Amino acid sequence: MGAAILLPLALAAPLTAFGAGLEPLPGLSGANLSFVWALPFAGLLLSIAIVPLVSARFWHAHFGKVAAFWSLALIAPFAVGFGSELTIHHVVHAIVAEYFPFVVILFALYTIAGGICVRGAFVGTPWLNTGILALGTTIASVMGTTGASMLLIRPLLTANDARRSKAHTIVFFILLVGNVGGALSPLGDPPLFIGFLKGVDFFWELRNVSAPTVLLTLALLSIYFVLDTVLYRKEGAPIATAGPKFEIEGSINFVLIAAVTAAVLMSGLWHPGIYLTVLDERIPAESVLRDITLVALALASLVLTRKEIREHNAFHWGPIIEVAKLFAGIFITVVPVLAMLSAGREGALGGLASVLVDAAGEPKNLPLYWTTGVLSAFLDNAPTYLVFFNLAGGSAGELMTAHNATLKAISMGAVYFGALTYVGNAPNFMIKAVAEDRGIAMPSFFGYMLQAGVVMLPLLALIGALFL
Numbered sequence: 001m002g003a004a005i006l007l008p009l010a011l012a013a014p015l016t017a018f019g020a021g022l023e024p025l026p027g028l029s030g031a032n033l034s035f036v037w038a039l040p041f042a043g044l045l046l047s048i049a050i051v052p053l054v055s056a057r058f059w060h061a062h063f064g065k066v067a068a069f070w071s072l073a074l075i076a077p078f079a080v081g082f083g084s085e086l087t088i089h090h091v092v093h094a095i096v097a098e099y100f101p102f103v104v105i106l107f108a109l110y111t112i113a114g115g116i117c118v119r120g121a122f123v124g125t126p127w128l129n130t131g132i133l134a135l136g137t138t139i140a141s142v143m144g145t146t147g148a149s150m151l152l153i154r155p156l157l158t159a160n161d162a163r164r165s166k167a168h169t170i171v172f173f174i175l176l177v178g179n180v181g182g183a184l185s186p187l188g189d190p191p192l193f194i195g196f197l198k199g200v201d202f203f204w205e206l207r208n209v210s211a212p213t214v215l216l217t218l219a220l221l222s223i224y225f226v227l228d229t230v231l232y233r234k235e236g237a238p239i240a241t242a243g244p245k246f247e248i249e250g251s252i253n254f255v256l257i258a259a260v261t262a263a264v265l266m267s268g269l270w271h272p273g274i275y276l277t278v279l280d281e282r283i284p285a286e287s288v289l290r291d292i293t294l295v296a297l298a299l300a301s302l303v304l305t306r307k308e309i310r311e312h313n314a315f316h317w318g319p320i321i322e323v324a325k326l327f328a329g330i331f332i333t334v335v336p337v338l339a340m341l342s343a344g345r346e347g348a349l350g351g352l353a354s355v356l357v358d359a360a361g362e363p364k365n366l367p368l369y370w371t372t373g374v375l376s377a378f379l380d381n382a383p384t385y386l387v388f389f390n391l392a393g394g395s396a397g398e399l400m401t402a403h404n405a406t407l408k409a410i411s412m413g414a415v416y417f418g419a420l421t422y423v424g425n426a427p428n429f430m431i432k433a434v435a436e437d438r439g440i441a442m443p444s445f446f447g448y449m450l451q452a453g454v455v456m457l458p459l460l461a462l463i464g465a466l467f468l
Contacts, residue, residue: 037336040074044329045378048423049445063322067329074333090335092279098383099331101291102190103324105264106146106426108294112256113150114315115305117249124160126228129169130221132156133176137217140181141188141205143257144264149178149427150434151257154313157438165231167442170435171451172224176217178427179419183213183412186268187261189425191376191385191414196268198389199396200407208408212463216416219459250309256297263293319433323426330423338383363392365468369409373417373460381418381425385410409468416460420452421445 047066052059059066079087122128132152140148156173160166182188184206186196192205267290274285355367368388376384388410392399399407418425422432422445432442443451 033336033340037074037078038340040070041330041333041337043073044070044326044333045423048326053444053446064325067325071329071332074336078336089280091332092281094331094335095328096278096281096283099328101287102331102382102426103327104291104294105144105260106323106430107320108260108298109144109147109257110150110320110430111298112253112260112301113147114154114313115250115253115301115309116151117309117312118155118158119247119249119312122155122159124156124163124166124169126225126232128159129156129228130225132159133172133224134217134221136173136177137181137221140177141184143261144187145178145182145189145425145427146430147257147260148181149173149431152177153431153434157435157440163232164235165228166440167435168227168231168451169224170431170440170442171448172220172455174428174431175419175452175456176220176224178431179425180213180216180220180416183209183415187264189415189418190382191418192411193264193268194382194386195389195396195407195411198386201396201400202268204400204407205411208404209411212412212467215466216459216463220455223455250305252304253301256301256304259297260294263290263297266290314438316437318437319430322433323430326423326429327426334379334383337379338387363403363406363409365405365409366464368392368406369413369464369468372410372413373420376414376417377420377424381414385414388414405468412463412467416456416463419456421449 044067047070051063051066075087075091132155136148136152139151142148143151153170153173156169157166160169163169179189182192186193186200186202186205188205192200195204196202267286270286272285275282276285276288277283356364356371358364372384372388389399389407392403392406392410419428422428432448436442442448
């Protein structure tokens with residue numbers, strides 16, 4: 001995935017000149033950190049990109065150990081250099097306050113969506129495939145990119161069982177359902193939910209980002225339809241096999257998905273001011289209640305869904321385990337990188353300030369869009385959104401009014417560009433894992449980045465030129 005390219009880009013992050021709302025990590029100044037502290041993060045990303053190419057068998061057997069190795073490669077010297085107390089504080093914060101809620105909602109949506117079975121004799125024609133992509137993109141802002149992805153990826157794979165060319169369909173599924181479709185509400189994509197928690201109006205994205213999202217969606221669907229039509233005709237139309245009539249089983253899980261949406265929405269609207277302390281990390285009561293509810297809903301799905309439904313879906317825990325282990329390492333090793341970003345000009349990553357801010361200290365929205373986007377593709381888009389939201393002042397009221405275009409640039413950059421790599425957004429890796437589990441040879445990390453870039457970058461450039 002080109003971590004050799006990643007580091008110069010990430011290390012050239014912006015300045016705090018256009019915002020006083022930044023809240024640096026307690027006890028950790030990014031201004032005091034050198035590039036060396038970014039190496040474990042870069043090493044983990046390089047491992048994800050390269051090791052499966054060198055030895056796929058080793059990777060699938062030991063990816064958790066690889067993530068643990070790079071995590072310890074940061075934690076051990078960090079404890080020596082900054083003390084065990086500060087190290088424990090930041091590891092606990094990364095795991096308890098950020099990683100745990102992240103993996104809980106993924107676990108809930110993966111489990112619940114895995115209990116919905118769509119039966120029928122489908123053939124993956126260009127029209128059917130494009131229709132599934134369009135449906136998934138439409139519902140992603142309602143039930144989240146993860147929920148929509150896990151709901152529709154298995155029917156899409158089943159429909160294309162007889163097709164020889166399949167990987168391109170999964171790539172476009174990641175682009176559209178796993179990313180672009182989540183741009184219109186805080187429930188759609190994690191970065192936007194963070195903005196909602198910071199005070200951005202629930203319907204702000206719908207009012208302000210609909211036009212570019214619709215344009216990007218229609219362009220991607222059109223490109224996919226043409227490509228899939230060419231491949232479909234080249235292959236020769238597969239023969240439809242006899243099968244059961246169309247039906248949906250496990251419909252109780254739709255109720256559970258609605259409950260997941262309600263629980264997430266509750267945590268953004270209800271703030272009782274009560275906290276649970278875990279190793280000095282204060283967790284709001286609404287977050288605790290949300291996470292407990294999500295786990296309970298996932299367990300309810302396991303109890304209420306018939307075993308044969310999950311068997312038909314080839315449901316098992318491998319994909320969510322892979323995502324959970326790798327992102328645990330990402331959340332830990334990205335801590336110093338985000339601290340450097342937060343330090344702005346004072347830190348090791350503050351080289352592009354003049355590109356992002358004009359002489360009056362006002363943000364330059366187009367460069368901000370590209371910088372937020374490129375970093376989102378490599379650093380995971382949720383924490384990147386938070387850093388740039390704070391760098392832009394951290395005031396939702398001001399960003400929705402005087403700096404509305406700035407908030408639009410940050411939002412579009414975080415959501416759209418998250419599609420460019422497998423680690424840009426959580427559903428990306430999960431979709432890839434499910435597809436590979438069904439025997440589809442997905443592109444390598446570099447291969448996916450190349451394919452996604454060829455399709456997306458010209459469209460992203462057009463979006464930026466038209467709307468910023």
